[in-house]
Amino acid sequence: MSKGVLLVNLGSPDSTETADVRRYLREFLSDPRVLDINPIQRSALVNLIIAPTRAPKSAEAYKEVWTAEGSPLITITYRVRELLRERLEIPVEVGMRYGNPSTESGIRALLARGVKEIFLIPLYPHYAMSSYETAVAKVQDTLDRIAPDIRLVVQPPFYNDPQYIDAVLERANDALATDPDHVLFSFHGIPERQVKATDPSGCYCLRMEKCCETRHPAHSFCYRHQCFTTARMLAEKAGLPREKWSVSFQSRLGRDPWLKPYTDFVLEELPTQGVKRMVIFSPAFVADCLETIEELGMEGKEEFLKAGGKEYHLVPCLNDATPWIDLLERFVTDYLDGQLSV
Numbered sequence: 001m002s003k004g005v006l007l008v009n010l011g012s013p014d015s016t017e018t019a020d021v022r023r024y025l026r027e028f029l030s031d032p033r034v035l036d037i038n039p040i041q042r043s044a045l046v047n048l049i050i051a052p053t054r055a056p057k058s059a060e061a062y063k064e065v066w067t068a069e070g071s072p073l074i075t076i077t078y079r080v081r082e083l084l085r086e087r088l089e090i091p092v093e094v095g096m097r098y099g100n101p102s103t104e105s106g107i108r109a110l111l112a113r114g115v116k117e118i119f120l121i122p123l124y125p126h127y128a129m130s131s132y133e134t135a136v137a138k139v140q141d142t143l144d145r146i147a148p149d150i151r152l153v154v155q156p157p158f159y160n161d162p163q164y165i166d167a168v169l170e171r172a173n174d175a176l177a178t179d180p181d182h183v184l185f186s187f188h189g190i191p192e193r194q195v196k197a198t199d200p201s202g203c204y205c206l207r208m209e210k211c212c213e214t215r216h217p218a219h220s221f222c223y224r225h226q227c228f229t230t231a232r233m234l235a236e237k238a239g240l241p242r243e244k245w246s247v248s249f250q251s252r253l254g255r256d257p258w259l260k261p262y263t264d265f266v267l268e269e270l271p272t273q274g275v276k277r278m279v280i281f282s283p284a285f286v287a288d289c290l291e292t293i294e295e296l297g298m299e300g301k302e303e304f305l306k307a308g309g310k311e312y313h314l315v316p317c318l319n320d321a322t323p324w325i326d327l328l329e330r331f332v333t334d335y336l337d338g339q340l341s342v
């Protein structure tokens with residue numbers, strides 16, 4: 001059977017024009033897996049509050065990171081596609097969950113090559129309904145609509161894959177060589193209620209103390225547990241003593257409680273605890289994007305320095321680094337060798 005690979009990431013606006021950013025935010029935040037509230041409230045919130053007020057602010061932020069080629073997230077994902085194509089004999093396409101190139105265009109490009117089975121790699125190491133789950137659902141829904149006979153096989157989250165851990169650490173050699181006082185692992189946040197919503201037992205995650213540190217089947221879907229595991233594995237592999245590293249969650253939106261501690265608060269607090277030199281990782285993102293370049297690289301750095309910090313080193317994402325391409329290639333060869341079931 002003819003097989004092909006689809007890489008799916010989050011997506012960016014088409015340009016930094018406010019109208020394009022507004023269109024992108026509307027599509028993104030109308031997703032019930034992102035704003036998981038009553039549909040009438042969601043529509044009111046998106047159309048009456050977020051689209052008018054957030055779009056101009058986000059457009060300014062996007063201007064800070066935009067390059068001559070466009071959005072970093074999109075151009076990096078295209079480079080990854082090219083590098084994978086050089087190594088594989090089966091077609092490789094890209095589709096974004098929101099915006100362009102759309103998920104559907106990626107699928108149609110594979111269908112045009114005669115592909116009958118798609119191997120989907122959601123470009124997220126961790127499971128969250130607002131990232132991994134919605135990417136899989138979008139691909140499945142699109143296939144049901146335009147090509148119901150096509151089979152779909154999905155790469156599971158790889159947050160604890162030793163090869164992913166090594167690939168992330170390889171990006172940190174220069175930063176860690178600065179002998180930091182503290183290392184912060186900052187993950188994209190999600191609302192606490194979404195951790196509870198994806199708990200299949202309905203009674204475990206965030207409902208008891210240390211839930212994420214004790215073994216439990218719910219952890220196949222627990223973003224918080226998976227982030228903690230990635231951070232612990234990175235810290236252990238880097239030989240960091242326990243008191244020299246911590247985890248935080250960034251990019252919250254709205255007033256509901258999100259996973260804590262919040263990165264911006266931690267960055268202001270660390271200098272008051274004697275931390276002058278720090279290194280910050282963002283292991284939830286495989287490609288540099290608005291949330292790493294602007295939020296951590298610019299805003300976060302300013303917050304830390306203003307609070308009395310002296311040195312701040314942001315570890316670049318995996319981007320198009322060879323160990324990451326090696327890992328993606330391994331995912332595909334494992335799939336082709338039949339090590340993943342449909």
Ligand SMILES: C=CC1=C(C)c2cc3[nH]c(cc4nc(cc5[nH]c(cc1n2)c(C)c5CCC(=O)O)C(CCC(=O)O)=C4C)c(C)c3C=C
Nearest residue numbers: 010011012034058073128130131188190253284289290291
């Ligand atoms: C790591 C995976 C991501 C999760 C989980 C996630 C959850 C999540 N995000 C928002 C709201 C926004 N996120 C925005 C940007 C953005 N988010 C991710 C990844 C995850 N989001 C990425 C890679 C990016 C950058 C995209 C780019 O073009 O570079 C934005 C847009 C920018 C802004 O206005 O801040 C919003 C909005 C929610 C509400 C959420 C979970 C519920």
Ligand SMILES: [Fe+2]
Nearest residue numbers: 010188251291
């Ligand atoms: Fe996000």
Ligand SMILES: [Fe+2]
Nearest residue numbers: 205212222225
């Ligand atoms: Fe948990």
